[in-house]
Amino acid sequence: MEAAPGDQGAQGRHQDRAGPAAVLLDGRRIVSCLILAAQCDGREVTTVEGLADHPVQEAFCRHDALQCGFCTPGQVMSAVSLLAEGRAGTDAEIREFMSGNLCRCGAYPNIVAAIREVAGR
Amino acid sequence: MTFEYVRAGDLAEAVALVSGDPDAAYLAGGTTQLDLMLKDGILKPARLVDIGRLPLRGIARDGDRLRVGALTTMEELAADPTVAERVPFVRVALLAGASTQLRNMATIGGNLLQRTRCRYFRDPAVPACNKRAPVRAAPRWPARRGCTRSSARASTASHYTPPTSACR
Numbered sequence: 001m002e003a004a005p006g007d008q009g010a011q012g013r014h015q016d017r018a019g020p021a022a023v024l025l026d027g028r029r030i031v032s033c034l035i036l037a038a039q040c041d042g043r044e045v046t047t048v049e050g051l052a053d054h055p056v057q058e059a060f061c062r063h064d065a066l067q068c069g070f071c072t073p074g075q076v077m078s079a080v081s082l083l084a085e086g087r088a089g090t091d092a093e094i095r096e097f098m099s100g101n102l103c104r105c106g107a108y109p110n111i112v113a114a115i116r117e118v119a120g121r
Numbered sequence: 122m123t124f125e126y127v128r129a130g131d132l133a134e135a136v137a138l139v140s141g142d143p144d145a146a147y148l149a150g151g152t153t154q155l156d157l158m159l160k161d162g163i164l165k166p167a168r169l170v171d172i173g174r175l176p177l178r179g180i181a182r183d184g185d186r187l188r189v190g191a192l193t194t195m196e197e198l199a200a201d202p203t204v205a206e207r208v209p210f211v212r213v214a215l216l217a218g219a220s221t222q223l224r225n226m227a228t229i230g231g232n233l234l235q236r237t238r239c240r241y242f243r244d245p246a247v248p249a250c251n252k253r254a255p256v257r258a259a260p261r262w263p264a265r266r267g268c269t270r271s272s273a274r275a276s277t278a279s280h281y282t283p284p285t286s287a288c289r
Contacts (some may be wrong), residue, residue: 022222028196034155038126039148039173078222085221095258100220 020074022081022101023047029081048073056080059114067105077103079115088119122158125168129175147172149192150228152219153236162245163253164239175232180204191230196221198229 021033024046032047044059051057056079066072078101082088087097095108095116103111129135139145146166148154150173157164177192180201187208189198198204199215219227237243241250248254 025225028225029222030226033160034152034223034226036126036148036151036155036169038128039151039171041128081221097221102221 009032015051020071020101022074024077024081027081027084046077048076051076051080054080055118056083056114060111063110063114063117065107065110065114066103067107071101071103071105071117075103075111079111079118082115085120088115088121093114094119122162122165124158124166126171127168128157128171128173132172132175135170135172135175138168142168143169145170149173150194150226150231152223152227153231155237157243161243163243189229191228193229195219195227195229195232197223199224 021031022029023032024030024044025040026044027046054076058074060072060076067077075098078098082094082097085097088094091112094107094112098111098115124165127138129138139147139209144167146154146164146169148169150169152163154169158166173192176190178190178197180190180193180198180203181188182203187203195215195218199212204211207250215224216289218224237252239252241247241248242252244250
């Protein structure tokens, strides 16, 4: 949201092509850079700070699924939602439904591996 | 940029607030409206009327018709069992667009009302966009430098396309 600390909106230029602003709104993944705080009044917002040692976070560490870390909050939030959506059945499905989260460092293989592991495959 | 934010209590209020005021705009999913306002800086409404909580959602089968509420999101429509069974191409088309994050915000009504995709319209550095700032005289061609930069954008036309009076 426009009022979120750290202003994640600064990274997602032009209709969020990158995805680092992914957060959960009422349990669904959205991008905070294209929503006003006022629109979230009375609703439940979960940012990466709201996860406490989530299996996805642990798997990201184990699989070295980041380099600079810029995209990581968005990757983690998106992956948490992906798993809840039941869309980690195959690597192809993971890649397709994580396609809104870009990683300039190219950590994709390790991101997919981390998600695959948490999905239990 | 400052603007007034109003959450419409009902449809009539929303229409009254926006119809009578050329400086007011609707806010639904926000993926276009806020993009053009806050990121591109080319829309500057003085008042934003949030219609996001109005009862305009829902997907209902009515004989051979599917009634889709304007605020239904792309993800909601793609996930609908009737869509998957009877018009699967709609689901395929929806899931091919944007990202899950954006599909959870973008509304079907907003999709139909999608603003102009032209890069000249969306680029605040191009001052002579005839749609954003209509001129009564013949359309003015942007400077060479501006055109060249727009032509080089990966996501748009590969050749120079000047704005014409058709952009009105």
